Amino acid sequence: MKSQVVLAGNHLQGMLQSGADWQVQSMDWRLPGGSNEAVISTPVQDPNAISLRMIHSWLGQAVSIHNPAGEIMWHGWIEEIHLDVQRLRFGWTTQKLLSRVIARYPQASPLLDPLSSWLYTDWVEHLERLEQLGAKEALLSLREVDPNKARHAAVMQLLQQGLDDSQMLVLLPQKRAPQLTMRLKGYWHRLDWTLDGEDSGLIAHLPGGKSQQSFGLSGSERLAQSFTTGAEAFSLGQIGLRIAMLGAASDELRVKICADNAGVPGTELTSSLLSNVYLQGGWRWQAWLLDAPLALNANTRYWLVLERSGALDTSQYYEVETDDGRGYPDGECKRWNGSSWLLLNQDLRFSLMAVSETTELMREVAQQAVQGGVLQGVQIWQESGVWLPRWREVEKTRKEALEEWLALGCADESPLSALVNADGVLEVFRLPRQIEPLLQLDAEGRLRLPYGIADAHPLDLLGRRMVLPLMEAEQTQVVRGLRWTGEGLEIVDS
Amino acid sequence: MKRLAIKINQDEFVFHGSGSALALRGCQRHPSQRLPSGLSLEKLDLILQGTATQTRALISQLQMLVERTRLGHSTWLVLQPDDSPEVYQSCVYAVDFNWILGSVQAKGIGIRLELQRQDFWQLPWQALALNNSHGSAVTDGLQIDNRADGAGQNWCWITGEGLLGDLPAAVRLQLQHDLNPAESLDQIILGWGSAVSTPLAVLEGESADSLLNFGVVMNSSCHAGAYGLVQWDNPDAIRVLSWVLPGAAFAGMAGRQVRPLVRLVNPGGLRPETWLSWKLYNGSLVFQSGTQLLSLERELQLLPMICLPALSNADVPWSDLRLELYAHNRNAGTTHLALDAVFLFFTDGWRQFAALPDGELAFGQTLIDAVDQEQPYIHLAQTQKNQHAYQGIGNGLWLLPGEDHVLQILVDAGTSMPLDMNYHIQLEYQPRRRMLP
Numbered sequence: 001m002k003s004q005v006v007l008a009g010n011h012l013q014g015m016l017q018s019g020a021d022w023q024v025q026s027m028d029w030r031l032p033g034g035s036n037e038a039v040i041s042t043p044v045q046d047p048n049a050i051s052l053r054m055i056h057s058w059l060g061q062a063v064s065i066h067n068p069a070g071e072i073m074w075h076g077w078i079e080e081i082h083l084d085v086q087r088l089r090f091g092w093t094t095q096k097l098l099s100r101v102i103a104r105y106p107q108a109s110p111l112l113d114p115l116s117s118w119l120y121t122d123w124v125e126h127l128e129r130l131e132q133l134g135a136k137e138a139l140l141s142l143r144e145v146d147p148n149k150a151r152h153a154a155v156m157q158l159l160q161q162g163l164d165d166s167q168m169l170v171l172l173p174q175k176r177a178p179q180l181t182m183r184l185k186g187y188w189h190r191l192d193w194t195l196d197g198e199d200s201g202l203i204a205h206l207p208g209g210k211s212q213q214s215f216g217l218s219g220s221e222r223l224a225q226s227f228t229t230g231a232e233a234f235s236l237g238q239i240g241l242r243i244a245m246l247g248a249a250s251d252e253l254r255v256k257i258c259a260d261n262a263g264v265p266g267t268e269l270t271s272s273l274l275s276n277v278y279l280q281g282g283w284r285w286q287a288w289l290l291d292a293p294l295a296l297n298a299n300t301r302y303w304l305v306l307e308r309s310g311a312l313d314t315s316q317y318y319e320v321e322t323d324d325g326r327g328y329p330d331g332e333c334k335r336w337n338g339s340s341w342l343l344l345n346q347d348l349r350f351s352l353m354a355v356s357e358t359t360e361l362m363r364e365v366a367q368q369a370v371q372g373g374v375l376q377g378v379q380i381w382q383e384s385g386v387w388l389p390r391w392r393e394v395e396k397t398r399k400e401a402l403e404e405w406l407a408l409g410c411a412d413e414s415p416l417s418a419l420v421n422a423d424g425v426l427e428v429f430r431l432p433r434q435i436e437p438l439l440q441l442d443a444e445g446r447l448r449l450p451y452g453i454a455d456a457h458p459l460d461l462l463g464r465r466m467v468l469p470l471m472e473a474e475q476t477q478v479v480r481g482l483r484w485t486g487e488g489l490e491i492v493d494s
Numbered sequence: 495m496k497r498l499a500i501k502i503n504q505d506e507f508v509f510h511g512s513g514s515a516l517a518l519r520g521c522q523r524h525p526s527q528r529l530p531s532g533l534s535l536e537k538l539d540l541i542l543q544g545t546a547t548q549t550r551a552l553i554s555q556l557q558m559l560v561e562r563t564r565l566g567h568s569t570w571l572v573l574q575p576d577d578s579p580e581v582y583q584s585c586v587y588a589v590d591f592n593w594i595l596g597s598v599q600a601k602g603i604g605i606r607l608e609l610q611r612q613d614f615w616q617l618p619w620q621a622l623a624l625n626n627s628h629g630s631a632v633t634d635g636l637q638i639d640n641r642a643d644g645a646g647q648n649w650c651w652i653t654g655e656g657l658l659g660d661l662p663a664a665v666r667l668q669l670q671h672d673l674n675p676a677e678s679l680d681q682i683i684l685g686w687g688s689a690v691s692t693p694l695a696v697l698e699g700e701s702a703d704s705l706l707n708f709g710v711v712m713n714s715s716c717h718a719g720a721y722g723l724v725q726w727d728n729p730d731a732i733r734v735l736s737w738v739l740p741g742a743a744f745a746g747m748a749g750r751q752v753r754p755l756v757r758l759v760n761p762g763g764l765r766p767e768t769w770l771s772w773k774l775y776n777g778s779l780v781f782q783s784g785t786q787l788l789s790l791e792r793e794l795q796l797l798p799m800i801c802l803p804a805l806s807n808a809d810v811p812w813s814d815l816r817l818e819l820y821a822h823n824r825n826a827g828t829t830h831l832a833l834d835a836v837f838l839f840f841t842d843g844w845r846q847f848a849a850l851p852d853g854e855l856a857f858g859q860t861l862i863d864a865v866d867q868e869q870p871y872i873h874l875a876q877t878q879k880n881q882h883a884y885q886g887i888g889n890g891l892w893l894l895p896g897e898d899h900v901l902q903i904l905v906d907a908g909t910s911m912p913l914d915m916n917y918h919i920q921l922e923y924q925p926r927r928r929m930l931p
Contacts, residue, residue: 002889045566068889069753069841071799377787379767381824425787435782449781449801456801460784 003027003073005040008062024065025181027074028483028492029458031431032406034419035074035186036481038065044178047085055081059094059165060133063184072422073458073484077190080167080183084176091167098162099130102195102394103140103154105147113206114240114285114351116393121147124154126162135372136193138162139394187420190374191399196365201354201390203227203234205331208323208349209242216249216308216317219337223320224258224265224305225348226331234296237355237387239272239288239304241348242321245279251310252276253318255288257296258303264334264341265303270294273309283321293355293387301331304350322346355387358405359428362418365398366426376424385411417463432465432478439466439479445490447479458482458489466491495523495931497574498538500559500586500609502567507559509538509607511574517544517552519602526613526929533587534613536571539594543602556591556607563589571611575930582615582930614661614926622665622893622921624901626650635670635918638903642696642837643718646916648904651691654897659925665891666864667845668873668920669903671855677907677915679855681794682847682884684903685753685839686891691898693840694743694752697817698722699833702735713759717835717913721759725830731771731822734831741776741812749804752838754797755904757911759832761790768823768831775816776803785822793834794904794911799841839902844888853883863890893923 005022027038040063044050064075080093104118118141129136140157142150205227215223239255253274258265272288279286296302308318322333328347335342356364359380366378386408396404402418406428409415415431439461440448447461465476481493497511498521508514510521520541527535542549563569569586587610594604621633626647628637639646665686671679687693699722700710707725724734754772758764772783783798800817819836823829845863847870855861855872863870863886870886873879893899905915 004887004889006885006887066887069751069799069844070846070888379769379787379824421784423787435784436779437782457784457799 002068004066004068006064006066007058008064024484026483026485027065027184028481029074029186029419029462030493031462031478031480032403032418033186033188034421034459034462035076035188037186038063038074038076038184039181040065040184041179041181044083044180047083047178050083050180052083052090055083056092056165057132058182059092059097060136063182067457071457074184074186075422075424076184076186078182079185079189082181082183084172084179084181086175086178087172089170089172091170092165093167094133094136094165096161096164097129097133098126098136098138098158099133100125100135100137101140101154101158101162102137103142103150103157104394105142105150106145108145111209111242114242115202115204115391118393119147120394121151121154124151124158126158129163134193134374136162137195137397139195187374187424188399191365191369191402192397193374194369194372194398195394196392196396196398196401197394198364198390198392200230200232201234201356202351203229204240204351205323205328205347206349206351207326208347209321211322211324211346212244212319213322213333213335213344213346213348214246214317214319215306215335216310216312217314218312220335221312221338222305222307222336223344223348224303224334224336224341225328225350226260226301226303226334227328227350227352228301228330229296229298231298233298234352235293235354235356235390236270236296236352237290237293238351238353238389239290240285240351240353241288241306242283243279243286244283244319245316246319247313247316249279249308249310249313249316249318250276251308253279253286253288254307254309256305256307257294258305260301260303265305269302279318304348304352306348321349323349353389353391356390358384358386358388358408359416361388361390362402362405362426362428365401369398369426375420375426378426378428380428382410382416382428382430384408384416419459419462421459422457429463431463432476433463435460435464438476439464441466441468441491443469446488447482447491458484495573496576497572497581498523499572500589501570501572501583502559502562506572507555509540515548515552515555517542517548519543528613529610531610532613533610534584536584536609536611538607538609540605540607541602542605549603553605556605560589560591563587571609573615573930580617582617582927584611584615586611614928615930616663616924616926617658619666619922619924620658622652622923624650624652624919624921633920635668635920637673637916638919639913640905640911640915641717641913642693646913648837649693649900649902650919652893652899652901652921653691654895654899657893657895657897657923657925659895659927661926661928662892662894663923663926664864665843665893666922667862667891668922669855669861669863670918670920671857671859671861672918673916674912674914675857677910677912678857679861679905679915679917680849680908681792681906682855682861682903683755683794683796683839683905684843684845684847684888684891684901685841686843686845687840687900687902688842688892688894689746689897690840690900693900693902694739694838697737697754697836697838699735699835702737702819702833704735706732706734708735711832715913716759717757721832721834723759723830723832725828726821727828729824729826731820733773733818734821735833736816736818739815739817741807741814744802744807744812744815746808747802748806748808750802751841752800752802753841753844754800755837755839756795756797757834757837758788758793758795759834761788761793761795761909763830763832764788764790765823765825765827765829766790767825768821768829770797771820771822772798772800773818773820774800774802775818776805776812791909792906792911793909794906797836800838837902837904839904840900843891845890846887847884848887850883850885855883891921895925 025039524537623631700720
């Protein structure tokens with residue numbers, strides 16, 4: 001098969017006869033991801049005519065590899081460039097390049113925030129590189145609690161290391177004809193350039209902690225805290241409060257979410273019980289997980305109500321941490337004294353987390369990548385049924401986040417995978433993909449179809465079931481990796 | 495061998511035949527040898543007899559020839575085998591020479607010249623005779639339409655009889671946008687079939703079968719005067735249309751691939767995120783394609799490739815095939831797919847011209863493409879200048895001597911695919927031969 005390499009934009013053609021002159025050495029495809037790596041090369045007639053400055057500008061640019069019938073078989077971007085001139089190998093790579101850096105440093109008191117033990121600086125950006133390369137981000141984690149030093153470290157990382165695209169000069173064992181070689185990476189890997197994080201999906205009031213309120217005893221049977229949702233609907237999945245048990249109570253703690261009824265808790269919308277086991281051991285942030293997410297309307301007031309499951313007991317009861325200082329502006333705290341709700345001049349310390357299906361999280365992350373020009377679209381073929389908090393602190397890259405969610409699979413335990421298709425659209429699907437007829441692996445490691453067609457598009461072969469030689473038809477494996485070299489297409493992972 | 499020379503740019507050095515150097519008394523060709531690089535090693539033994547000055551001048555010329563080739567000057571070995579006017583040439587990539595051991599001045603100095611050249615010989619560009627409903631054996635521009643119904647023909651054919659050479663030869667295309675001033679061309683797609691003389695029949699939307707809510711809409715601005723409209727609201731992958739393809743039409747096509755191009759009516763009205771795929775049945779399911787997301791911005795769109803079964807049909811024809819079009823849209827609501835026609839393009843050769851940013855082929859301009867030489871370019875007739883506007887994709891059009899060929903073309907003007915668009919094409923080829931006497 002004669003492949004055709006197409007470099008994005010005329011400026012890449014430059015002094016080289018692009019297209020037909022680029023030879024594809026190898027390319028491979030993996031799950032998850034699709035196009036994984038490729039190596040292309042071209043002889044260079046006169047190395048002196050090559051502008052090294054221009055080579056720098058090629059890093060990160062798009063490349064597609066077409067089959068003879070014009071279909072895109074592999075597509076990605078230039079990660080590494082080598083220029084061999086006699087015995088010298090010059091190299092450039094995107095690996096260390098950065099256009100945005102953020103640093104984090106430890107919270108002074110982790111008790112203040114149950115969700116994160118870190119504080120973050122602002123982003124530090126290199127505008128010229130951001131323009132040329134797009135967002136290529138890094139997160140620095142520092143041990144010292146000093147925001148100024150953290151910001152300085154981020155600036156230094158960006159300016160001192162993030163601008164270096166050169167690799168070590170290599171002395172080759174023998175003279176070679178001048179040649180340019182490019183190592184390419186698929187667009188899935190480009191998702192490793194940007195960090196994942198989500199600000200939405202959290203309603204919380206965390207300040208305070210030096211005051212407490214008792215409940216579960218006569219005169220203070222229940223506590224309730226109202227809260228107001230933001231401009232978007234909120235799919236509540238998890239409630240957090242800082243709680244302690246006094247005495248040796250053996251009952252459980254219930255949190256209810258109620259509608260607002262003229263300033264007091266009204267109709268119960270859902271509830272969750274926390275087992276007594278979790279209440280042993282003193283003050284702790286506790287989490288109530290809802291069996292099913294509760295859809296809360298935007299810009300609406302609700303109540304969370306805290307009560308014990310057993311009888312009131314003045315010697316064995318519970319306490320919850322409150323804030324008697326700054327106050328929560330979007331709600332109020334009340335105590336049920338057995339006959340009426342009484343206003344307290346405090347607010348509970350609480351956190352409410354919205355949840356989304358992992359496939360919805362994938363869709364949102366992919367859409368961010370679409371806005372960044374890395375992907376062209378997203379298609380979820382299978383909802384996972386697995387719910388996770390939407391709010392996420394900046395820690396992983398988008399690729400790492402996607403791979404983590406994919407690894408969780410579906411609620412019915414079927415595996416999930418994803419690939420960036422030939423049009424740059426991220427497709428998320430259940431494995432195996434339901435494309436018939438079954439593939440067959442021959443004894444030489446080549447894939448066949450029952451009617452002899454073996455040259456289907458590699459991206460269409462990934463994730464499909466194949467029958468192995470000598471195996472029963474029911475004993476199939478899933479194609480997870482393919483590699484093409486001059487010898488042809490072979491399976492590399494299943 | 496009547497004449498043998500090497501040509502660098504406009505300069506010629508003749509080894510044998512008219513115009514050879516004074517001191518050159520003989521030239522002997524050895525059988526060429528195939529190199530691992532894919533090139534051919536051509537060995538020439540030259541006999542020099544003359545004065546010391548003449549010999550020195552000749553050797554100096556040879557040395558210059560070596561250096562100019564090394565510097566990348568365009569170098570050709572030119573051979574006229576016999577008295578016929580055909581002159582073949584082969585591109586030379588490297589030249590070297592040395593003394594032949596044992597040769598002495600009295601009898602003449604022997605020099606062994608070694609050239610690394612293309613492993614074939616080719617003739618100059620020659621026009622191909624094209625045929626369709628607009629003309630027979632036309633070499634100076636044949637009209638091609640943007641439809642394949644009773645009102646036009648988007649294809650032409652070339653008879654294999656009389657084609658020269660014994661190797662596949664690259665074809666040069668000239669597409670002259672000279673008939674229809676109303677629109678500039680944007681996307682241009684060419685399919686090329688070898689050993690065939692007619693294209694596969696167009697699958698008309700209105701002729702499809704469907705188990706869904708399906709109707710035929712008569713519309714004179716559509717291909718064959720009507721289109722098929724199918725509607726569904728099922729969020730699963732669902733068969734929306736199917737056609738029966740006569741097995742006899744696929745004679746000799748076992749194991750080959752065809753690329754469908756669809757013309758949609760009002761793609762902007764399509765529900766977003768509609769994906770299409772194919773299933774092909776020949777008795778049982780023989781092929782299922784990947785899925786393709788439909789664009790809302792183009793009437794003319796490429797659909798996933800269809801791989802034909804490998805069961806040989808050269809002697810005994812296949813029974814009829816059933817081609818099913820599946821659609822998948824997971825969004826809530828009803829999808830309306832208005833399909834005018836599906837053109838099945840051969841893929842023995844393929845060329846697709848995607849307009850670069852702000853690129854187009856305007857009226858009066860000519861697109862020229864020779865796949866193995868350079869990127870396509872546009873020739874401006876008024877100013878006699880060239881410019882670049884297109885990216886060429888695909889392995890190009892290759893002519894197999896002795897075989898009939900079909901060229902299919904469809905173009906669009908961006909969003910729309912005007913069926914009344916037409917233009918002229920010319921094809922040329924350079925006949926190639928592996929060996930010359």
